[in-house]
Amino acid sequence: MPRSIIFLSGIIFVLTAAVFAQQRDPSFQVGGGTLDVNLDSDLSQQTHNQLMTWVHNAANSVVAYYGRFPLDHTYLQLRSFNGRGVHNGHTFGVHNGGLIRISVGTETPISELKDDWMLTHEMVHLTFPSVPEDHHWIEEGTAVYVEPFARLRAGNANKEQVWGEMARDMHQGLPEEDDEGLDHTHTWGRTYWGGALFCMLADIEIHQRTHNQKGLEDALRAIMNAGGVITEDWELSRAFEVGDKAVGVPVLEELYNKMKDRPVSVDLDKLWQDLGVSHQGGFATFDDRAPLAVVREAINAGKPGRPIKVSVSLDKLMSTAAR
Template sequence: MSLQAAAAIFLSTFVLSACAPRTPAPAGAVYSYEITPPPDGSWTLKVEATFEGSPGDRLVAPEAAGSVREVVLARGADTTPLAREGDAWLAPPSCRTRCTIRYDLDLDAVAAACHRMDCDRRVGDAIIGRASTFMLRPRPMGDAVVRVRVAGPDVARFATGLRRDPEGGYVFAARELGEASFTAFGAIRRAQLAIPGSRARVELALLGPPLAMGDQGVAGFVVESASCVAGLFGRFPVDATVFVVPVRGSRSVVFGRVMSLAGASVALLVGDATPASSVHDEWVVVHELFHLGTPSFVGEGHWLEEGLATYYEPIARERAGWMTEAELWSHFVREMPRGLRATGDAPELEERDDTDSTYWGGALFAFLADVNVRAASGGAHSLDDVIRAVLDREGDGTHASRVADFLRDGDAAATNHELTAAYGSWAVRGQNPDLDALWRKLGISRIADPRAGSERSASREATVVLRDDAPWAAIRRGIAGVGVQHAGSELH
């Protein structure tokens, strides 16, 4: 399975969970968890949960079935075991107003029961999973506020990207539970990373044995990748926690995923033999960090999120000097055709969920919009203005937004309607662009047959030559960040 295919499956998993129907809860429902991370030598997480205004009479832990122990109702010093029925515990009526439940969670058993890539896993002396795993919770949850506090002598054996509560601990909405942040327990080596020119707090959480490049090498790699992304948005978009998980025997970054709605977190699976000298060839980290700069389109717009990241990741690396302009366009000439609509495909990108349509179909939308915004504005505006305006108005990856809001804000920033026009012609009506004509107009000539569908690792070889006397050469150079554009100078 390709990395992007795996990523697509992971994201679709999230979309399904994030779109579960919500049930109204009494106003002011609050679920507060106080967790005590286990000491070295134990994997028993102690949890005390207080439910106020719960609409459900069942308590469930879907991600940790079979690993929750000793569930009791606590009244002062008195405790009463809760009855179990199937996969649920029966919540006492007092939970509709206020009740306190205590339980243990066997984290090691949770990890042992996971046989997919996107659930809890043991990494050396640590376990990484989702924050929702440890939350025994009312079913239905309703529109509750969820608070998490960490207690005990081993708070350093806990790391999460959950949204920080100014009053202490962490806070998010029950509807965000499907993206409730990567979270780790156990031995964690951590560092606060400073991203040049940005005030965002980026925490690095390193799990398992050190990589060959060393912890300093990993920190430098993440800072450099974050700086690429900051260059696109004008700043690093949001506070985030980046988890690095080693993969034995591999020499590259093998997987990455963002969970951001309840607070920004990124998990990176990095080959433990990845050489420090090859980090500029790595695209996954820049791709994932880019996601933090766009709002989350929940229940729609998967193609837009992935398309923007797929388009901008190589552009960011080229503008940062990680690759040449010829290598950037070689990559696009080779890969963009993967996004074209095939006979029999639905016209709307929203209706096509295959990997190529989602990633490269989405990237084609970004490319067409960028070129046309630049052409219509005489080079004065671009898709860069669009993504920066959307970040300012709709928020970063911790905020939910709509495709319609993206288009409205984007058109305003572009000062024309080319974004919406590209959306209509390509993303809705599925009118394939004439890519060969577009490459010629931009001054891009192939010098070798494109290897459409080839592995990304082979993409460094330049297979194009660039001509600066082409009609839209200034647009091409503007996208690549080469030289200074003069409004209207070469536009037709």
């Protein structure tokens, strides 16, 4: 065989191998970590490309919030099903990294993948240590609360949507009858939205007590950077200690002591008003004259904000329902 043909078939082999490898197991670097993606082999190349855009967007969102990707290695298994939507996200710590399993319908339109929150939510789980079962609400709460702001900061969501949906859904985290606090009430609402409510209150209070210079992300980044990621088992007190130290005010510990074993309710209508958030149908409009408008904007941007002129006592918005 002439040398040129050997050379040419060599190139074709390399190209075919590259395309084949890309189809089978795309792998990419993001924020200092490697993501190995395993896609169902019956998906078309076009679907692969769309799914990979979705994966990149979610990973970039997590990096936008945390400053880097939380783990060196993460394995993402994407399974397909006939139909549309994104379902069944699960995230685990495995011996050599993180593992996320998630299912995507073969008829899911690109627009729906663009608006999907679930994959970002799963990736946020990688950033926090595994804590004892009673505190499962903090694992879900951080994922529920951080996900929209992570997507906002990466340009994958807009603030009208983020605050509109949060203001629409947050009431699901309020205590109902017979509630015994976050550590002892393992309902869906208290686990997901009760945890998110805890995170939102902590975020606002950190901003208020640091003159709008720091936020919840500073505490959460510190926990992640101290090695508190999903593969590690930590006591919750250790996570809060690390987080509080990073922001210089013991907001997490204090709020936890208030909410862990008592049904603490929050006047959410007043809180949205103080933040300058009006909402209708999952879409918000904003009042920049509200006392906490500068906090709201600092949370959106993830950067120190303008000084707070009138602070709001969150204690006055909180009440313990009689048991």
